[in-house]
Each structure stands twice: as structure tokens, then as C-alpha cells.
Amino acid sequence: MGAGRPDRGGGEARGPAKRPNLPVDAPRFVAFQVIRAVSDNDAYANLALPGLLRERQLSGLDAAFATELTYGTLRSLGTLDRIIDRNVDREPDSAVRDALRMGAYQLLYTRVPPHAAVDTTVTLVRETVNDGAAKFANAIMRRVSEHTLEDWLATVAPDAAENPAGNLAARTAHPEWIVRAFTDALGKDAAEITELLEADNVRPPVHLAARPGRITQEELMAESGGSAGQWSPYAVTLAGGDPGALSSIHKGRSHVQDEGSQLVATAVVNVPVQGQDDRWLDLCAGPGGKAGLLGAFGAERGADVLAVEVTEHRAELVAKATRGLPVYVKHADGRTVGHDPDLVEQGFDRVLVDAPCTGLGALRRRPEARWRRMPSDLPPLTKLQRELLAAAVRAVRVGGIVGYVTCSPHVTETRMTVMETLRKSKIPLELLDAREFMPAGMPGLGDGPTVQLWPHRHGTDAMFLALLRRVG
Numbered sequence: 001m002g003a004g005r006p007d008r009g010g011g012e013a014r015g016p017a018k019r020p021n022l023p024v025d026a027p028r029f030v031a032f033q034v035i036r037a038v039s040d041n042d043a044y045a046n047l048a049l050p051g052l053l054r055e056r057q058l059s060g061l062d063a064a065f066a067t068e069l070t071y072g073t074l075r076s077l078g079t080l081d082r083i084i085d086r087n088v089d090r091e092p093d094s095a096v097r098d099a100l101r102m103g104a105y106q107l108l109y110t111r112v113p114p115h116a117a118v119d120t121t122v123t124l125v126r127e128t129v130n131d132g133a134a135k136f137a138n139a140i141m142r143r144v145s146e147h148t149l150e151d152w153l154a155t156v157a158p159d160a161a162e163n164p165a166g167n168l169a170a171r172t173a174h175p176e177w178i179v180r181a182f183t184d185a186l187g188k189d190a191a192e193i194t195e196l197l198e199a200d201n202v203r204p205p206v207h208l209a210a211r212p213g214r215i216t217q218e219e220l221m222a223e224s225g226g227s228a229g230q231w232s233p234y235a236v237t238l239a240g241g242d243p244g245a246l247s248s249i250h251k252g253r254s255h256v257q258d259e260g261s262q263l264v265a266t267a268v269v270n271v272p273v274q275g276q277d278d279r280w281l282d283l284c285a286g287p288g289g290k291a292g293l294l295g296a297f298g299a300e301r302g303a304d305v306l307a308v309e310v311t312e313h314r315a316e317l318v319a320k321a322t323r324g325l326p327v328y329v330k331h332a333d334g335r336t337v338g339h340d341p342d343l344v345e346q347g348f349d350r351v352l353v354d355a356p357c358t359g360l361g362a363l364r365r366r367p368e369a370r371w372r373r374m375p376s377d378l379p380p381l382t383k384l385q386r387e388l389l390a391a392a393v394r395a396v397r398v399g400g401i402v403g404y405v406t407c408s409p410h411v412t413e414t415r416m417t418v419m420e421t422l423r424k425s426k427i428p429l430e431l432l433d434a435r436e437f438m439p440a441g442m443p444g445l446g447d448g449p450t451v452q453l454w455p456h457r458h459g460t461d462a463m464f465l466a467l468l469r470r471v472g
């Protein structure tokens with residue numbers, strides 16, 4: 001936590017100036033509005049924040065401060081709540097709790113001076129709730145300000161010897177069940193788990209994918225001012241700026257995509273197949289990132305991609321993302337292979353199943369996601385993943401390839417789903433060593449045959465890849 005620890009709003013004596021008609025300065029007010037929308041309307045911060053920044057015309061340091069307050073507060077929610085709960089004798093209403101969370105975040109995780117954090121929190125509560133609530137907020141904020149984060153953690157975190165996962169969870173602001181799930185997937189090296197959890201608390205750089213045959217990596221670097229990605233031969237890491245302003249994106253020559261997603265999609269098209277290789281299927285295509293890459297490869301190699309997506313709106317996004325490429329979008333349930341005239345059994349040479357999942361591998365992008373996800377999300381998702389993988393196996397021809405991908409490292413969604421499919425499938429399958437289709441020399445890929453990428457090892461989202469060949 002504390003990446004970039006801003007002193008904005010506090011390095012200066014009084015913080016950002018208050019604008020007319022706003023209860024507090026615009027960056028804090030924007031952050032508060034986003035946090036409220038996340039709490040009350042299940043909004044996604046990464047979608048809600050950009051619009052509000054534009055509406056309030058915030059840029060530069062003000063936008064950076066609003067972003068850090070929003071992301072930092074939402075990421076640390078569970079730990080902030082433990083500390084707040086130590087100091088309240090009654091449940092604060094939702095708006096007051098959100099203001100306290102944001103105030104406590106400033107006190108404990110940033111260099112904002114305590115008086116600025118306390119005063120702006122109290123003003124925010126007075127102006128958006130009432131005087132009584134402001135008095136209450138003032139008392140809580142003063143108590144929180146009496147100790148450092150380290151002191152509070154010593155008080156609220158479970159004992160490290162008795163419950164190491166619980167202690168780490170509080171220290172790195174993750175739910176304990178997620179720490180345990182990551183430990184299952186990564187192994188019990190406590191130092192490495194800590195590295196992973198800390199990597200989750202840092203916003204990732206923006207990566208672009210240079211669509212093969214449309215623009216080279218070098219040309220995209222020159223256009224964007226970015227540098228070559230670490231692993232994918234198509235990746236460009238942006239130094240900053242708005243990718244939406246790039247002409248290559250508008251012209252369908254590049255798109256925004258994590259390097260891990262680029263690697264797994266590239267692997268799926270690079271496994272050799274004998275014979276026909278021009279019918280590709282993307283069974284879970286929305287919003288179309290991997291379909292964009294598959295379509296560009298397909299254009300180079302004379303293959304068509306059928307992109308299936310069950311949600312109408314997301315199917316429209318796929319169509320938009322793949323304009324000009326040989327990608328045909330179908331709004332359908334991917335499990336209907338064998339029952340839909342377009343989804344013929346054995347009708348495809350390569351099938352990608354980028355399955356709906358908990359998204360635990362992309363927590364660094366979605367600050368609130370870790371607190372929203374529940375272990376109870378797993379059983380229905382796992383069932384759907386297994387059904388989609390079984391459908392993909394029916395769709396691929398003998399000798400063809402199925403790539404099973406998740407942006408979660410949870411073993412139930414990854415290795416267990418694959419092993420269960422291999423065990424139960426009446427269609428004979430061979431599990432390939434997916435490491436062979438990762439960039440040469442890429443370290444930290446484990447013992448195979450599946451591949452698990454990690455933010456702290458590879459700088460990518462924690463993408464999982466299994467490659468299966470149909471052999472009968």
C-alpha cells in the first residue's frame with residue numbers, strides 16, 4: 001500500500017483550494033462521490049472516476065490526488081473498517097462511514113497532514129449529512145489520528161503466529177479468503193505471497209497491443225512514446241497520457257490490453273495444428289480484447305474468428321472492437337455447441353475459452369473488487385466454466401486446440417476445472433505443456449503443464465492458461 005504516497009493536499013499547508021458550491025476541494029469531493037457510488041450503487045470505480053474527473057475538469061496533480069484517494073480508500077476498505085470499528089460505539093450511516101474511510105486513508109496511508117485530513121472529513125460530513133454527524137466524525141477522526149498505521153495494525157490485525165493469513169490480509173488490505181486462495185495457487189513462501197499482495201496494491205501501467213499485420217511494435221512505440229513491453233512482442237507500455245487519443249486505436253491498429261492477455265491469446269494461435277486451420281472460435285468474447293488480437297492473427301493467416309458472447313451489450317462491444325477484422329460476432333450462449341447451427345460440433349480448428357471468473361487475478365485494476373467478491377461466487381462460476389470448457393471440447397475438431405484461460409489464479413477455477421474436465425470428458429484430450437508457447441526464457445512459469453502468470457513475477461495480471469488438444 002502507499003504507492004506514490006501523495007502529499008498533495010497536505011504537502012501544502014491547506015490542501016487544494018475549495019471551489020464554489022462544493023463542500024470541500026474538488027479532488028476530495030470527486031473521490032467521495034465515487035466511493036459513495038461504489039457503496040450505494042455497486043458502481044465500478046475505474047468506470048465512474050474518469051467521467052467525474054472530466055465533469056469537474058480535474059487534470060494533472062488534482063486528478064492524480066482524486067485518483068489516489070479513490071483507489072487507495074477502496075482498496076484498503078476492510079482494514080480501514082477494522083480501525084474505524086475499533087473507535088465507534090454505534091454504526092455510522094453509510095455516507096458517514098465512507099467519509100471516515102476516506103479520512104482514515106489520508107491519515108494512515110498518505111502524507112496529507114492530519115489537520116487537513118480531519119478538517120476536510122468533518123466539513124464533508126457536515127455539508128452532506130448534518131452537524132450531529134460531523135461532531136461524531138470529528139471524534140472518530142481525532143482518535144484514529146492518535147496512532148500510526150503500524151500501531152493500528154498491531155491492534156486490529158489477527159496475531160501473526162496464530163493466524164498468519166489473517167495478519168497478512170489486514171496488513172495488505174485483502175480479505176483473508178483471498179490470501180488463502182493465493183497461497184493455495186502460489187505455494188507457502190510467505191515472502192512471495194507478501195510480494196504478490198503488495199503488487200495488487202499498485203496500479204498497473206497501461207499496455208497497448210500492436211495488432212499484428214496492422215502496426216508493428218516499433219511503430220506503436222514511436223506513435224505513443226511508450227516502450228517495448230517486457231514479454232509480448234506486440235506489447236507497448238505507455239509512459240502516460242490518454243490512450244484514447246492515439247490514432248492507431250481509432251483506426252483499429254492497436255488496442256489497450258494487459259500483456260498477460262496478449263501472451264495467452266498469442267499462445268492459443270501459435271500451437272501447431274495439422275491440416276485445416278482457418279476456423280477459429282472465441283467462446284466468451286466480450287468485450288473483445290482477445291478477439292481483437294485473434295482477428296488480427298486471423299487476417300494474416302487466412303482464418304475467420306467466430307466471437308460468441310452471451311450478453312447483448314458486450315456482444316456489441318466485441319463488434320466495435322473488431323471492426324475491419326475477419327471476426328463475426330454472435331450473440332449466444334457458448335454452451336449451445338451442437339444445438340446452434342453456427343456452433344457445430346467439431347466445426348473449429350482452434351477454440352479460446354476466456355471463461356467468466358472471479359477476476360482475482362486483476363485486483364490491481366479494480367480497487368473495490370476484492371471486497372465485493374465472496375467465496376460463494378465460486379460454485380456457480382466453476383459450474384459455468386466447466387460447462388463452457390466442455391462445449392469448447394465439443395466444438396473443436398480432432399487435432400485442434402482448446403485454450404482455457406481465466407484472469408483468476410484460484411485453483412478451483414484453474415487447475416481443478418481443467419483436471420476435472422480431463423477426467424470426465426468422453427472426448428479424448430491431451431494436456432499440452434503451455435510453457436512451450438510462452439516467450440523463450442520467461443522465468444517463474446512453474447512446473448507446467450499449465451501456466452500461471454503473476455503480477456509480482458511477470459508484471460501481468462494473474463492469467464491462467466491451459467492448452468488442450470483433441471486427440472479423438
Ligand SMILES: C[S@@+](CC[C@H](N)C(=O)[O-])C[C@H]1O[C@@H](n2cnc3c(N)ncnc32)[C@H](O)[C@@H]1O
Nearest residue numbers: 284285286287288289290309310333334354356
Ligand atoms: C473474462 S470475460 C472475456 C474477456 C474477453 N475474452 C476479452 O479478452 O475481452 C468472459 C465473458 O464471457 C461472457 N459469458 C458468460 N457466460 C457466457 C456464456 N454462457 N456464453 C458465452 N459468453 C459468456 C461474459 O459476459 C464475459 O463477457
